[in-house]
Amino acid sequence: MIKNIELTIPQLTFELAKQPKKYLEGGRGAGKTTILGKRLRDIAANLPRSSNALVGCTYSQMLSRTLPSAIEGLEMYNLYQDVDYVVGKCGKKNGFEMPFQPPTGPSGWNNIIHFSNGTIYQLVSLDNPNSGRGLNSSSITGDEAALLDPEKLYVNVKATNRVAKKAVYGNNPYVGSEAYYSSTPITKKGKWYVEMEKKALEDPTTYFFLKCSALSNPYLRAGWFKEMREEATSELIYNAEILNIRPKEITDGFYANINPDKHYYTDYNNSYLETIGVVAKKEHFNCHQDNDIQRHEPLILSLDWGVFNCAVVMQKHENELRILKSFFVKSPKLLDDLFIEQFLPYYQPHQEKIIYLYGGHDGHNRSANSNRTLFQQVEDILQKHGWKVYVMSKASAASHFDKYLLINAMLKGYSGLPTIRINEHNNADLIISLERAEAREGLTEAVEKWKGSERNKSILQQHATHLSDAFDIPIVTMYNDIFKGKKSFAGEFKIKTT
Known part of the structure; x- marks a missing residue:
């Protein structure tokens, strides 16, 4: 089945950016699921038999939000669970190719998405320092990234992104690449993510940072914005979650010493x-x-x-x-x-x-x-x-x-x-x-x-x-x-x- 998927201008801009480390700050409705699915598909297609990290802040989040978004995004590109890939198990019995570095141990496949061409994604949760242990990843993809702890991200995940370019991949730009997706952070914990915009200005060769709101998506159904505004009942949340407007920081807080x-x-x-x-x-x-x-x-x-x-x-x-x-x-x-x-x-x-x-x-x-x-x-x-x-x-x-x-x-x-x-x-x-x-x-x-x-x-x-x-x-x-x-x-x- 041929499916025609039209990307918005911000989605296309993010996809075409050549920098190896990319950050998207987008409002809900801006189409993050669409380009998350595209990235997972493109890495699977371009890096057969590779091992890759799909990162979330907690395993609970990975199960309840990240994995469903990934499955939905892949389906947009005609890749279906239990046909083109399996989740939480090895697909060898289905005739799938095996990765260059397969997981080991009886529970090694529990947190794996295994594609038919041997590409795997390991679900890595930052609340479990062992979830990325032993992984030599070819790429990193982070969901709801403003919630990630930057120190744990560096120690538990970024350090695993060290696989040397294999001859079979040539100079494929996906090798060693990183991409992160998030709405704008509402709490102090996510401040590091918006600060990556400054990093991108300082080093535009390595880092790319893109901001967009749901207004950039012309494919949303008529009346959606009106419904979101009426149902939000919160200008702060509507502005942050839909329009991608960063909340102003409270300087005179009642809980002044909260850290x-x-x-x-x-x-x-x-x-x-x-x-x-x-x-x-x-x-x-x-x-x-x-x-x-x-x-x-x-x-x-x-x-x-x-x-x-x-x-x-x-x-x-x-x-x-x-x-x-x-x-x-x-x-x-x-x-x-x-x-x-x-x-x-x-x-x-x-x-x-x-x-x-x-x-x-x-x-x-x-x-x-x-x-x-x-x-x-x-x-x-x-x-x-x-x-x-x-x-x-x-x-x-x-x-x-x-x-x-x-x-x-x-x-x-x-x-x-x-x-x-x-x-x-x-x-x-x-x-x-x-x-x-x-x-x-x-x-x-x-x-x-x-x-x-x-x-x-x-x-x-x-x-x-x-x-x-x-x-x-x-x-x-x-x-x-x-x-x-x-x-x-x-x-x-x-x-x-x-």
């Missing part, structure tokens, strides 16, 4: 993820995939409620307070839906079904049309599903200034208090909420968290301050008295006000 390199971490249970393999379904992605959880210890659960309901899950671990995961539901869904649809299925395998429950002090009040308080309603749901619940929140809220001083002291590394560590892939929206929370001079306090984002209809509410409020409550309840009993370091935190 991605120090406070964010990745810790998936890849042994479990490898057992579910490439046929993973949504229900497989439960707390079994989390390697940072203590399975026989209670969970700390904190809620922020209202029209927008959200939850943050934590656990104490030696000298760390680990932020394990966060959830939210939007109206018309209710607090019950957050538990029935999300929290309970995700933590069903957890062994110690005890929860220390925190939330806004208004949770002690009876809700409308009920003689039960919000805390009691949550207790009822959890107890019905086998959880024992202890309500820990106080009847009054701590001041914004107390939160500001305490949490920034902990982020800085205050002696006698635990280090805050956040599982970045389980808390993507919480991280945006924290990084974009602004500090302002208050009428009654030296510093307040600006709450205008909660009233701004142009801001996606999971990126407003709701999740950050749920994050604050257990921390200030558990540690503020300890902090106040020690010498105050209020003078260490310089506050800019407008």
